[in-house]
Amino acid sequence: xxxxxxxxxxxxxxxxxxxxxxxxxxxxxxxxxxxxxxxxxxxxxxxxxxxxxxxxxxxxxxxxxxxxxxx
Numbered sequence: 214x215x216x217x218x219x220x221x222x223x224x225x226x227x228x229x230x231x232x233x234x235x236x237x238x239x240x241x242x243x244x245x246x247x248x249x250x251x252x253x254x255x256x257x258x259x260x261x262x263x264x265x266x267x268x269x270x271x272x273x274x275x276x277x278x279x280x281x282x283x284x
Contacts, residue, residue: 216247 220241223231231238265274 216245218243219246220244 220243223239223242227242228238265271
């Protein structure tokens with residue numbers, strides 16, 4: 214995923230903070246505008262593989278597990 218940014222003019226508070234810190238006042242401020250949903254999706258792990266064997270019915274699998282007969 215590409216992170217999206219945009220530039221804007223600094224707010225008076227940002228300019229004041231820069232003067233108070235003794236650094237040069239910014240002429241442009243870059244901010245992250247990547248959608249939140251994209252950020253969350255990037256962090257999600259892939260779904261875990263099901264322990265149920267392929268081709269086995271779900272009810273049968275639960276019944277075998279409940280009786281202790283394994284897969």
